Amino acid sequence: MVNLGVNIGGLNLKNPVLTASGTFGYGEEFADFVDLNRLGGFIIKGTTINHREGNPYPRMAETPSGMLNAVGLQNKGVDYFIENIYPRIKDVDSHVIVNVSGATIDDYVAVCEKLSPLDKINAIEVNISCPNVKQGGMAFGTTCEGAAQVARAVRNAFAKTVIIKLSPNVTDITEIARAVEAEGADAVSLINTLLGMAIDVERQRPYLSTITGGLSGPAVRPVAVRMVWQVAKAVNIPVIGLGGIMNGRDAIEFMLAGASAIQVGTANFIDPSVTMKIIDYMDEYCLRHGIKDINEIIGMINN
């Protein structure tokens, strides 16, 4: 038997496969296609202190091998999550990780404080990189001070595993990664979407109501693999890799580059059962290469 279990900053995952925030709802939406208990964990959509309506429609445009989105963190707020969603998903035999967003440091802290007492929530992923929110969000993720400020605040407010999700829209992502590591982050995940734009040339206007949006899907994968490789060499905490993973091969690519776990995002829209296939592939890949423990392949290209 191959061991697929990995450890992410104190969190034991039964396998390295997680789902990416904003692409897997609250998990329940996929219950007909996926055995949620088989996942390493799932990261639920961006949660803020207050209800948010998000950006106006249209919020999505398809682009070559990818898509742009400008959802703008639509969610019903952390209290709604705790009262209505949490009771429905808390018994799943897999990790439920909440993706936390905020416009101010106080917002992040307030959400963390509300999530802290929940037994099932053993980790949070802090989004300092959402490109769709005017204040805060992106600004925190694009400077070392901003990122460090958020990391410090959530570290103090949440005693369990803290994963900081990094923005690729920066000159040197390793600096930001080091800055949050120094503040006590347990892990980093990358990449969030790349800022992009597309124009309907017949109607002579942008496709998105917000003009620019976040690019995801296989179009971003080589950029994501490069950044994961760089960050994994720059920090000593585990790195969770994502960006355009469509299948098991792509997932292995991120692990070879240095990721200890991976997230599947946009691919869930194309094949809602894809995560199950990725887990199967990892098993099969390891057998085929005589690998007994998937941890052996993490960062293998550097050996």
Next chain:
Amino acid sequence: MKKYILDLTIVENRRIHELYTLLILTTSDGSILPEMKPGQFVQVAVDGSKTTFLRRPISINNVDRENNHLWLLVRNAGEGTRALMALKPGDLLNVVLPLGNSFSMPKNQSDLVLLAGGGVGVAPMLYWGKRLKEEGYMPKFLIGARSAKDVLQLAEFEKIGEVYVSTEDGSMGEKGLVTTNTVLDTDINKIYCCGPAPMMKAIANVAKAKSIDCEVSLENMMACGLGACLCCVENTVKGNVCVCTEGPVFNINELTW
């Protein structure tokens, strides 16, 4: 309702003319097609082309239980639908189904119902019309199109009830937009409508003016079709809601049109 990912086999690709085709599909393993409701849709995968990366939402046009067939009516709108139009008998099409809500039954058994479809928007009206007839209603149909050749499935609709047609160039039925069709001057208690947004808005206005209950089926751009990505939202009296799960069918009272 339980959702499935299925590889369906193309039984027939019935080309209507260069712009439209009727795809008739069945299960590839002989199993019975899952339950599907009128108004629901499917998400089809369009092979590996780089520009048709996401699935495409297509309405359920008909479920022929006798033959275990699913009908999809497709209009050539771009690369993805063009790939669907090129499918041949025996080809497999990967589909996620059934998705979305459905039309709701009229309040009273005696209600006079009108099903209005514009262009390929007639698609959900065939399955819904058949269901209404089975339930004892006498649905009337109003079909709007640019010209006679864009009036789709006329013979099918005529089997179910009276059909009224409006064409913009007057080549069939009354000349003009559906909103000026004289059937709208008759007694109607409920309208169901699917078509281009301007048509649905115009019908909604007529319904409001005459205090007729009205449901429309929206075609917002979708990514997941499962309520996960929040890309397909429509602004409603309850705020932004997903068309793929809380719709595609909405009562016009819920919309902010």
